[in-house]
Amino acid sequence: MPADPQQIAHPRAPQxxxxxxxxxxxxxxxxxxxxxxGIGAAIAERFAxxxxxxxxxGRDAQAIEAVRARIEAAGGRASSVAxxxxxxxxxxxxxxHIEAQVGPVDILVANAGGSGVRPGPIEDITEEDWRASIxxxxxxxxLSVKSLLPGMKERGSGRIITMSSAAARxxxxxxxxxxxxxxxxxxxxxxxxxxxAGPFNVRVNCIAPETVLTERNQQQIPExxxxxxxxxxxxxxxxxxxDIAEAALFLASDASSWISGIVVDVAGxxxxx
Ligand SMILES: NC(=O)c1ccc[n+]([C@@H]2O[C@H](COP(=O)([O-])OP(=O)(O)OC[C@H]3O[C@@H](n4cnc5c(N)ncnc54)[C@H](OP(=O)(O)O)[C@@H]3O)[C@@H](O)[C@H]2O)c1
Numbered sequence: 043m044p045a046d047p048q049q050i051a052h053p054r055a056p057q058x059x060x061x062x063x064x065x066x067x068x069x070x071x072x073x074x075x076x077x078x079x080g081i082g083a084a085i086a087e088r089f090a091x092x093x094x095x096x097x098x099x100g101r102d103a104q105a106i107e108a109v110r111a112r113i114e115a116a117g118g119r120a121s122s123v124a125x126x127x128x129x130x131x132x133x134x135x136x137x138x139h140i141e142a143q144v145g146p147v148d149i150l151v152a153n154a155g156g157s158g159v160r161p162g163p164i165e166d167i168t169e170e171d172w173r174a175s176i177x178x179x180x181x182x183x184x185l186s187v188k189s190l191l192p193g194m195k196e197r198g199s200g201r202i203i204t205m206s207s208a209a210a211r212x213x214x215x216x217x218x219x220x221x222x223x224x225x226x227x228x229x230x231x232x233x234x235x236x237x238x239a240g241p242f243n244v245r246v247n248c249i250a251p252e253t254v255l256t257e258r259n260q261q262q263i264p265e266x267x268x269x270x271x272x273x274x275x276x277x278x279x280x281x282x283x284x285d286i287a288e289a290a291l292f293l294a295s296d297a298s299s300w301i302s303g304i305v306v307d308v309a310g311x312x313x314x315x
Contacts, residue, residue, distance in 0.1 A: 068093035073147045076154030078105035080256035084283030085290045090118025097140050098122045127154050127182035133189045146193050149294045152186045153205045155179040157221035164219050175220035180227040200244040203293050204232045208252040208309050229305050236303030245302040247293045252309035254281040276311030
């Protein structure tokens, strides 16, 4: 007799791993933008555990330093840099700083972004909020790639991972439209880049997470709403930053060496429903 879905215990979310495995990132320089907290911090910690020298980035110097110190305390290698990614001059200064301190970037995780705007009717979005969403997500990703891709092409090697969202995978009244449009733009940019950069041995892929319980979301999403959200996921839990970090590690490592131009839904199956 088939099992009763209500009785099935779903596997627990993966915890931050501390193992180095065969398809690791030994001696690779990995810049993870927006790693001063949340998903980016988990990716930085995971990549460092896999042997990379990670560059922790954000705008909040204290938060950046806390993540860097945590990585070093766990035995990993990390540097730090601050820059506003919506300004190309700052992005270029960041690249020069990294190249001088630790060498050229082998892996870019263009993770920085997010949305401070509430969902609602499109005609109610202010011009300022629209531009802020596009800037913080699509433009920040574009400027990061614009700065780092030429070096990767020149060296004939590189991996880029961009960050979309389940908000961009289908129309969804619960997501702010400007944010969703910016993330959909990132998906198309990823595919275009994969086609352009592939001949230079640069792979470009994208991750589209559903709701991830970062510290911020834990605080901001009431438990009752979390429960409701869980019910919309065939895998009956919300994501963890470590879920996203594992997918990023796969896309950054040689385990995915013939994969480029895809969007990986790390979403508990919720894109099916
Ligand atoms: N959490 C989710 O449920 C979820 C779901 C789908 C997609 N995503 C995407 O995943 C990524 C990470 O999300 P998260 O929840 O971990 O976000 P978060 O906790 O809010 O952290 C955002 C990070 O991006 C940095 N950042 C934002 N704008 C920046 C800018 N203009 N210049 C430089 N740094 C900037 C922040 O730096 P400072 O704080 O130091 O300023 C911070 O490190 C985002 O692209 C987000 O859209 C998240």
